[in-house]
Amino acid sequence: MKTTIKKFFLCLILILPLLFLSACENPDPELVEKALEAWAKKNDLYVNGQWKPEGVVLKAAQDTIGNITNSDETVQFNALDVLRDIEKAEDLAAEALLSYDTAKMASAISIRPKDWSLQDKDAAIWMVKGNGAAAQSAFTKSDELLRERLLSGGNCFNFRRTQLQNRMFALSDALGEYKLRHTPGDPTAEALRAEINRVADELHIMNSTKKSDFCGEK
Amino acid sequence: MSDAPLTDPPKKKRGWCFCAGCILIPLFTVICLVSAVFFGPDVAGWLGIFGMQAEEVYEGAPDPAASRSLTETFNELGIPGVKVYVIPIKGEPTQGAFIILDTSAGYKGMNPANTADDTFLLVLQGITRRNRDENLRLAHVTVDYRDEVGETATSFTAPQTLIEDYADGRITQEEFFGEIEIDLLGTLEYLGIDNLLEEIQQ
Numbered sequence: 001m002k003t004t005i006k007k008f009f010l011c012l013i014l015i016l017p018l019l020f021l022s023a024c025e026n027p028d029p030e031l032v033e034k035a036l037e038a039w040a041k042k043n044d045l046y047v048n049g050q051w052k053p054e055g056v057v058l059k060a061a062q063d064t065i066g067n068i069t070n071s072d073e074t075v076q077f078n079a080l081d082v083l084r085d086i087e088k089a090e091d092l093a094a095e096a097l098l099s100y101d102t103a104k105m106a107s108a109i110s111i112r113p114k115d116w117s118l119q120d121k122d123a124a125i126w127m128v129k130g131n132g133a134a135a136q137s138a139f140t141k142s143d144e145l146l147r148e149r150l151l152s153g154g155n156c157f158n159f160r161r162t163q164l165q166n167r168m169f170a171l172s173d174a175l176g177e178y179k180l181r182h183t184p185g186d187p188t189a190e191a192l193r194a195e196i197n198r199v200a201d202e203l204h205i206m207n208s209t210k211k212s213d214f215c216g217e218k
Numbered sequence: 219m220s221d222a223p224l225t226d227p228p229k230k231k232r233g234w235c236f237c238a239g240c241i242l243i244p245l246f247t248v249i250c251l252v253s254a255v256f257f258g259p260d261v262a263g264w265l266g267i268f269g270m271q272a273e274e275v276y277e278g279a280p281d282p283a284a285s286r287s288l289t290e291t292f293n294e295l296g297i298p299g300v301k302v303y304v305i306p307i308k309g310e311p312t313q314g315a316f317i318i319l320d321t322s323a324g325y326k327g328m329n330p331a332n333t334a335d336d337t338f339l340l341v342l343q344g345i346t347r348r349n350r351d352e353n354l355r356l357a358h359v360t361v362d363y364r365d366e367v368g369e370t371a372t373s374f375t376a377p378q379t380l381i382e383d384y385a386d387g388r389i390t391q392e393e394f395f396g397e398i399e400i401d402l403l404g405t406l407e408y409l410g411i412d413n414l415l416e417e418i419q420q
Contacts (some may be wrong), residue, residue: 026363026371027319027327031338033373038395056402063403073399076314076360076375080271083303083316083362086280091413118280152309159306162281169282212344 001202075199085111093121097173098126114149120167124174135195142167156215157206164203171196180215276305281313284354288315290345291344295337299325304354312357315345315378319361322368339385349378372405374398 013197026032040046045055066074092108095101105122123138146163150156175192202213211217238355284304292300292398319325329337349356359377376398384394 027321027325029361031328032363032372032386034391034394035398036390036400039374039398039400042396046260056290058400060406061406063401067403070271072300072358073267073375075272076358076399076403077404079276079314079316079360080306080370080373082276082305083318086303089305112277114277115279149306149308154306154311160284163279166279166282172244201398 033205060193086115089115089118093118096125097121097170098177100125102126102129109185114145116149117161118147119145119172120163123167124170124192126186127171128174130188132191137173141148141169157212157217160204160212160214161206164199164206168196168199168203170201224369253269256391270308274402275308276277276314277308278306280305281354284313284315284352287352287354288317291341291348295340297328297337297341299323304356308358310357312355314355315354315359318361319360320364321366322364325364333384334416339391342381343385346378349382369408370404371408372400375401 037046040055042058043055045059046054063074067078089108089111092104096104096108099117102122102125105118105125109115109118109122114148119138119142123135123142126135126138127130142163146159150159171192175189175196178186178189180201206212242378281304285302288302288304289300292302294308299320300323301323303316304313305316305317308314328341345356345359348354356378358377359381360373362373363371365371377392378391380397381393383389384391389397
């Protein structure tokens with residue numbers, strides 16, 4: 001038992017220098033080393049030039065508790081997995097927009113079901129496919145998700161403006177791709193253009209009046 | 219009076235209830251502990267005891283204009299391989315900024331041209347300026363260092379107020395780094411130290 005405890009602490013003593021050695025492999029070795037040193041001092045892992053291996057245990061325990069209680073810092077670190085999901089969904093959505101693949105878009109939406117920007121991209125694909133009802137349904141879903149989101153707070157005007165800008169990007173991307181493959185005057189291209197104009201008009205009114213019908217501001 | 223011979227009083231038998239108790243109490247305790255670890259955060263989240271989980275906090279669509287604006291800070295300083303996401307925080311009027319410094323996408327450090335400038339400070343000043351000028355309402359900035367294969371090597375997070383204190387010269391770099399939060403568990407996991415600890419303990 002004593003040997004195990006000795007080995008355990010020996011390992012802990014090795015952890016801190018290893019943590020610092022990891023900085024050497026980083027593209028910012030000096031910066032990361034400075035950050036680690038200042039952070040280790042502040043968190044009592046490095047006191048008066050001496051490593052305090054028990055400090056690692058304490059910090060790891062604090063972090064584990066933070067993980068259970070969803071501390072502010074833990075949420076930020078766990079959000080890095082959310083970023084991976086966003087990237088995956090964006091990649092799928094971009095591929096779906098190129099190939100007008102609604103199944104692929106559905107996969108993207110299943111990764112981020114509350115992300116209204118994906119619904120707008122879905123709507124753009126349905127418009128290209130000539131299914132106006134499905135496109136309208138996706139736009140409505142996007143609006144609903146935003147309204148649902150606003151129930152928990154946030155500036156409606158800012159959110160709506162960002163949503164419309166996003167929608168315009170999605171429709172313009174779809175139109176750009178579509179025009180490359182079809183002749184001018186095509187009805188689908190015209191429908192896309194009309195929808196872009198409708199979104200642009202709403203944005204213009206919002207910017208000039210600083211009010212939004214969507215937010216119930218007349 | 220009975221004529222029956224006197225005998226030792228029969229020993230009180232420990233019934234099956236006692237044995238079941240021996241097994242059930244520890245079993246119940248173990249189930250409670252396991253449930254607390256695995257389901258505790260979810261249940262606590264539903265009951266509103268602890269904060270929301272990251273998936274819920276950042277479930278909304280990223281703000282593309284704010285994301286592009288902050289990415290531009292890095293482009294202006296000639297730093298490639300950086301992607302920024304600004305995502306609204308549920309229940310608050312603020313947003314979280316996530317900076318991905320991705321070696322697998324061409325990130326070569328904060329100062330790829332080896333200039334004498336303190337590029338790190340310039341980046342934070344750029345973020346602070348855009349946050350103020352464009353009213354991005356940033357609450358936190360989190361940095362994700364990714365390695366050659368795109369795996370997260372280490373990450374740190376800082377409140378925007380701390381970034382502004384350093385960018386505006388109210389605190390030193392050492393004071394700034396002392397106050398940030400480094401993902402110790404994530405970094406140790408990346409270094410494989412958790413496995414090393416397990417092996418030594420066996």
